Amino acid sequence: MKLYNTLTRYKEDFKPIEEGKVKMYACGPTVYNYFHLGNARPFVTFDTLARYLEYRGYDVTFVQNFTDIDDKMINRANEEGITVEQLADRFIKEYYVDADGLNIKRQTFQPRATQSMKAIIGLIKAMEANGYTYIIEGDGVYYDVSKKADYGKLSHYKLDELEAGGGERKASYEGKKNPGDFAVWKFKKEGEPSWGSPWGEGRPGWHIECSAMIKQYLGDTIDIHGGGQDLIFPHHENEIAQSEAANGCTFCNYFVHNAFVNIDGEKMSKSLGNFFTIRDIVKKYPYNVIRFFILLGHYRSPINFSDELLAAAQTSLGRISNCVRNANFVLSNGNLAGDAEADNVLEDAIKAAGDSFIAHMDDDLNSADAITDIFNLVRQVNSSAQEAKVSAAMLTAARDKILELTGVLGILLDLEEAIPEEITELANKRAEAKKAKDYALADQIRDEIQAKGYAVKDVPGGFKIEKAN
RNA sequence: GGUACCAUAGCCAAGUGGUAAGGCAUGGGUCUGCAAAACCCUGAUCCCCAGUUCAAAUCUGGGUGGUACCUCCA
Incomplete structure (x- = not known):
């Protein structure tokens, strides 16, 4: 199989590390809300990839995480007056309602960031031991991107260009050695949940959880890492930086990224406010149609929603x-x-x-x-x-x-459902009316059946009844 | 400013060197008491210009238009 690898920007033959086995990871949802169609695209895409690899005989170990601690989680929990954990529990449950509806198979492991603290701290310790981190007092533990010679190899951004560009961008350089440095551990602020660590109470940075969970469940080097195109930089770039700094070996062989869902040619996103949650869409179109719709386009091409x-x-x-x-x-x-x-x-x-x-x-x-x-x-x-x-x-x-x-492809079809006896009887009556050439009565009964949510259709040799949609 | 991607019929969407898949919609037909479903038929010189080639939607160069990333974002 060929996969387009963001690292090389070529379609490459897929060769797993271990023959017959695939270790893959995809970035999962931050569980502070229902997910929208744009979020659904990677879930469906990578579920389909996993299903297909299994179909081709691979033994697939697939990990998709839940991000259950970050700024958005904290803010939302505060708004609702509940704990971050309660918020996460609630939206993980809601995630499954939609994910199951979309026929997304449960991944092999579905770890939560907050339940992976040991792995996270272990990874930071390893990076520290290898000299990749430094501390900004009162702020957190930071990763020094200048320490990694090949930083930027995924996004193909160069460090000096990142610094120069950006237009409106207002990077906070305060205390950082390089503008691209990022927090791996954030020291506790008042009113925030925190965990103990060798560097003091705090919480993990955004990128570290994925690196840690990958190491814990899949090992130091994995085959495939997936996510939306917007995660290429900085998220996946920084995952590479962290993991390779800590483990001293290649992090991942194939990076696979899906394109976006657009509305009127614009990216569907929470910040633009032009998003539709799956929960909303499903009021009008069933889950299997939504999944089918997503798969109707190639995953690296943008799809328009309407x-x-x-x-x-x-x-x-x-x-x-x-x-x-x-x-x-x-x-x-x-x-x-x-x-x-x-x-x-x-x-x-x-x-x-x-x-x-x-x-x-x-x-x-x-x-x-x-x-x-x-x-x-x-x-x-x-x-x-x-x-x-x-x-x-x-x-x-x-x-x-x-x-x-x-x-x-994980596409469920609408097949036969049990037809109530009442409907079958009506259909039989209609057949008799038809036989007697009383078409007015026949049509009247058909309308009646229609009104009860079913459709009777004549076919050679008889009729059949289906649930109307 | 840097980095990518995209432009194919009314709409959606594959194809990426050898004269254009598929779906939706439209029109005509078969079947049917009517209808539904189904089947058959119907439709594109592939954004523009120049170049390479026996041959280009497909490669190269130049335009034009659009989107995304560089900041939380799938």
Whole structure:
């Protein structure tokens, strides 16, 4: 598989450190609020990457953290008059509601920063022992970026350029040796939660938790590190700096970054206030549509968000669900011929879709093209099911292939649900009315069924009932 | 000021040297009492200019337009 590596800015063949095994980490949410569509994109992207690697036979250890201590957490907790811990507990619970809805698999480990203090302190100690840190009295323990020769290798920023540029930027240089230096440990301020450390009471800096949790759960060198493009600098750059300073070896081989979700061509972000939480969107569009929508574009291309685009995605996804439902209906009702030639055509389509799906996903996780492969199979399945010349076994295999491939992408389909007896009876009455050519009555009953939230549709040999959306 | 990315049909979106996937929408058709679904048909000289090449949406140079990062941000 090829992955675009931010470190080198090339698509590279993915080679894990240990054959057959993948160690990957993705930056998780800061749990002070519901997460929005922009936040959801990396969750879905890296969940899909993990699912795909597993599909290809890798044994994947995947860590995604919860950031449960930082300025935003403290401020929000104060506003609400609760502790930071209570706030975190609440929004971790809420995270799971949306994450489960989006069919994001639970990662192997989901550590919380506040529960990783030993690892954090251990990492700072190691950096200190190696001479990378210094203390600013009354402020915190800082990392000295000038001590690391290759600082900037991820973002490809040069230290002197960082200093020179920025326009509006007002960096606080006070006490720092270099403008790019950053706190790894912040000394306690009044009213803030704190933990004991060799340097005094305080709390971890922003970047240190990821470095520490990675070391604790995955080791000194990992295969893949993921996150949004805005984390390239400074967050991931500083993670590299810290971990390599402490561990003395390469931190991570492949950095993978997703592009943003835009609204009217502008980045969706909390500071611009143009964001939509998943919780809000799901009132109108189901979770599986949201996930499908995210995967409809390549992860390194920006995607635009709008109501119309979600609506189109919903119709589009419905096409796949319809196909599987149709296949199921035909399998349970139809008498399929089992014509060898028809089977061959469908078999070819199954194979082509499967092979092409893998080729596309192997090419830097091109889910957009992979979905196209599913649609191409869908068309053939619809045709085959309609003609009813294929064998039940082949149609079943085709249907299962669709389920398999959508499953790799974590896309859940809307399949049969139990139909209440009352509805079935009404549908039977309508069928009788139709037989008696009393179409007025038939249509009236259909409306009645519609009003109860179901749709009855005539198909060759009878009718079928579906839940209306 | 520095650093990246992007510009493909009405809309969304792949393709990144050999004369343009897929989805949504539109129009026509098949099927149907009607409808739904499905199937078939329908649509792009790939932002502009110049260059390289037998061959460019795809490479190079120059424009124009847009976005992001350099500060909390996925």
